[in-house]
Amino acid sequence: GENVEQHPSTLSVQEGDSAVIKCTYSDSASNYFPWYKQELGKRPQLIIDIRSNVGEKKDQRIAVTLNKTAKHFSLHITETQPEDSAVYFCAASLAGGSYIPTFGRGTSLIVHP
């Protein structure tokens, strides 16, 4: 089955800095890579996703890049703000198929004011 590795487990930055979280996956058949944000005590919510036919996707201050050959994808957050502090999970799955989304172990992002 799919295996997703996520690094780092904790990331501490100053407000205004950029943050990068990296994930690797094992199953080359995976074609859908979502990122979820989980604020303290809340449910995970999708913030951005990318499909395997696209190399990069941006949405305001967040972007995701995908390298299919190397089987890794990354989340980039620019101009971080204290409200970006949360746990971020990457996942890999086969959209439209029967694959169950496999999540990484999460990255706790702390943005210091």
Place this chain on the structure above:
Amino acid sequence: DSGVTQTPKHLITATGQRVTLRCSPRSGDLSVYWYQQSLDQGLQFLIQYYNGEERAKGNILERFSAQQFPDLHSELNLSSLELGDSALYFCASSVAEGGGASGELFFGEGSRLTVL
């Protein structure tokens, strides 16, 4: 609001007991997933149902079981509870299997189980 409803939000019980967690998926969603999140742990997939049928099993203990009813709500039954079962249990739903064409899972607010 994701549209996924989980009850109860909090549950405190003793070791050896049995509890039932309930999930109502978003209107129109046929697939329900259960995930366990322990302290400082990621989202561990337990089990998935699609339109009433079990579709996939993850790291679900034999003491745990689940089902999806004709009205598409799902229940996760946890029995012979141990201290280590204390966790946040999330239910998520999607239109189709594997997240459907969009791939997105919609999570409920979770049920926090504390076993004393």
